[in-house]
Amino acid sequence: QKEVEQNSGPLSVPEGAIASLNCTYSDRGSQSFFWYRQYSGKSPELIMSIYSNGDKEDGRFTAQLNKASQYVSLLIRDSQPSDSATYLCAVKGAGGTSYGKLTFGQGTILTVHP
Amino acid sequence: GAVVSQHPSWVICKSGTSVKIECRSLDFQATTMFWYRQFPKQSLMLMATSNEGSKATYEQGVEKDKFLINHASLTLSTLTVTSAHPEDSSFYICSATRVGALSRTGEKLFFGSGTQLSVL
Numbered sequence: 430q431k432e433v434e435q436n437s438g439p440l441s442v443p444e445g446a447i448a449s450l451n452c453t454y455s456d457r458g459s460q461s462f463f464w465y466r467q468y469s470g471k472s473p474e475l476i477m478s479i480y481s482n483g484d485k486e487d488g489r490f491t492a493q494l495n496k497a498s499q500y501v502s503l504l505i506r507d508s509q510p511s512d513s514a515t516y517l518c519a520v521k522g523a524g525g526t527s528y529g530k531l532t533f534g535q536g537t538i539l540t541v542h543p
Numbered sequence: 544g545a546v547v548s549q550h551p552s553w554v555i556c557k558s559g560t561s562v563k564i565e566c567r568s569l570d571f572q573a574t575t576m577f578w579y580r581q582f583p584k585q586s587l588m589l590m591a592t593s594n595e596g597s598k599a600t601y602e603q604g605v606e607k608d609k610f611l612i613n614h615a616s617l618t619l620s621t622l623t624v625t626s627a628h629p630e631d632s633s634f635y636i637c638s639a640t641r642v643g644a645l646s647r648t649g650e651k652l653f654f655g656s657g658t659q660l661s662v663l
Binding site: 532 | 549584585586587588589592634636652654655656657659
């Protein structure tokens with residue numbers, strides 16, 4: 430079983446729609462969760478971080494965390510073609526995990542078409 | 544914002560040669576740097592954690608004699624792929640954390656621009 434699992438997609442949504450990206454993780458003790466956006470051939474850039482159950486909103490982005498279900502999601506409202514990228518879910522494990530060590534999902538390819 | 548410079552951005556080499564990739568934190572001191580590898584359409588896989596002045600910690604399955612990591616200063620870490628083979632062709636990315644960063648990583652984790660390695 431993969432430690433961090435995402436649907437690889439591709440996920441295709443029309444411009445202006447809501448894109449919903451999902452991620453599940455296996456380490457129940459995980460404390461920190463992140464969403465990165467990665468354009469082809471580029472390094473990841475941090476979009477959102479979330480640490481507590483519930484929703485966290487930042488502009489058009491909303492991260493949702495449910496630790497009981499070991500599930501984290503990212504919603505992108507009013508999707509734009511420039512949002513087309515691969516979205517990586519990353520999780521920092523509990524306790525003994527070394528500082529800075531993140532486990533990444535395989536990424537979901539999002540395509541926003543005009 | 545903090546900048547991590549990674550060089551070269553791409554390299555093509557012959558099988559059997561060694562390739563060195565540099566990762567520099569330009570405007571902050573990085574106590575720890577991380578090296579990742581990413582194959583096409585796959586996730587970033589952590590290869591090793593590099594701490595200034597000490598030996599790198601390698602992840603399970605990563606050959607430390609093949610992937611040499613040196614972190615000689617608080618602003619520079621290098622990854623050398625020794626005797627590269629076609630199966631080493633991948634996208635290599637470094638990241639760095641700032642000295643005094645908050646305990647919640649991710650927000651203080653800065654990525655380099657990546658190096659695409661192609662071994663012929």
